Amino acid sequence: MEASKKLWSCIVDSHWPDGLDICEVTLSIFGLIGNFTVTVLLFLLRANNSEALTLLRILSFSSLMSTFIEVVHDEVIPNKSTGNVVFDGLVCVLWSSRFLYWYSKAHVYHSLFYFACNRAIELLQIWTHLITTKKQRLTAFLLLIFISSFLSAAPQFLLAQPHVLNCACALPTENFAILSMIYAHVFLWVAIFGVIYPIILVYICIALLLRLRRRENCALVDELDQLVFVKARSSASCNIADALAVSSPTEAEASIINNPRAAATRGSKDVSARYVWSASFCIIPLSAAYIATFSYDATYQFLSAAGQISYVLHSPAQKFSHILLSLFGSMVPLILFFHIPAMRSLIFVVIVSIGKRCRSVRSTDVGDQLT
Incomplete structure (x- = not known):
């Protein structure tokens, strides 16, 4: 029993919400709004090759579900029994055991990893060696994402004890076999998400940067740069749809930003560099954000499994860990939005639309004054 206390313990959060809780809820709500917006936009985009777009949608949608579970997890703490044995048992097994929480996190991390692998296969032309x-x-990627996510979080079921009054704070059982599997799960979780995946992601990022440096005077062919929005059929949205349907919005950005003086001062190398940094390079900031935000929780869980400290639910250390995990979910939509040209062009569409409305209002006011 002493070993289980070192690994797992729980305290009553009587000061909710404190500063850490408010920070976590704020990040979760911001991430929920951002991921919902980006996910909707991704499902409106079309591509000649849907492989990369499908994996990108899976990544964004899994991040959306993760932030949604975070918001619900922060607001709903089902500690009281409803009297319904079946319902209380399901809540204990799926929710209080934190299976859904960690399943959603694992789904995001696996989606990011296999999305990065897919882009590396295409941009580094590894596909020429594949059959x-x-x-x-x-x-294969989709099956690996869903199956691996379930297997990564399935051992959380071992923590569920429906017969205990407060299932959310129940300590692990004294059964040696179950405790062994729980410890093994923690070490495997840290090894995969805290060591193996970061190493491979860093290797992919370095390989892409080296590829970019070798081809700095010519653009890489990136499918994500060719994403376009579906044109609306209504006449009212015809102009907006035409503006959105830009096969390479970097050209639209260049035409808006470009001017004679800037063109004269910029070197040819700077102009070419703007074109070679493609949308798929979003995996670089995504990988950096993932490693930075997950390292703390991985270290926390590893030290707990090693018996050095105790993983205490609702403690300041555990809340700070969740804040970092929520921060990654909030950064995903921002990184995707500003790296995908079709989404980035929406900023210019909004600016042009606002400018047209301002001019129409001014012309209307001038007409009223003349009459």
Whole structure:
């Protein structure tokens, strides 16, 4: 029993909400709004090759579900029994055991990893050495994401004790076999998400940067740069749809920003560099954000499993860990939005639309004054 106390303990959060709780809720709500917006936009985009777009949608949607569970997890703490044995048992097994919480997190991390692998295969031209087709790779990636996410979080079921009054704060059982599996799960979780995935992601990022440096005078062919929005059929949105349907919005940005003086002062190398940094390079800031925000929780869980400290639910250390995890969910939509040209062009569409409305209002006011 002493070993289980070192690994797992729980305290009553009688000071909710404190500063850490408010920070976590704020990040979760911001991430929920941002991920919802980006997910909707991604499902409105179309591409000639849907493999990369599908994995990108999975990443954004999983981040949306993760932030949604975070918001609900911060607001709903089902500690009281309803009297319904079946319902209380399901709540204990799926929610109080934190299975859904960690499943959503694992889904985001696996989605990011396999999305990065997919982009590395395409941009580094590893596909020339593979015998599988793009459709087969996409199917394999999707199966790996969903199956791996479930297997990563399934051991959380071992923490569920429906017969205990306060299931959310129940200590692990004294059964040696179950405790062994719980400890093994923690070490595997840290090894995969805290060591193996970061190493591979860093390797992919370095390989892409080296590839970018070798081809600094020519653009990489990136499918994500060719994403376009579906044109609306209504006449009222015709102009907006035409503005959105830009195959390479970097050209639109250049036409808006470009001017003779700037063109004269910029070197040819600076102009080419603006074109070679493609949308798929979003995996670099995504990987950096993932490593920075997950390292603390990975270290916390590893030290707890090693018996050095205790993983205490509702403690300031555990709340800070969740803040970092929520921060990553909030950064995902921002990184995707500003790296995908089709989404980035929305900023210019909004600016042009606001400018047109301001001019129309001014012309209306002038007309009223003349009459």
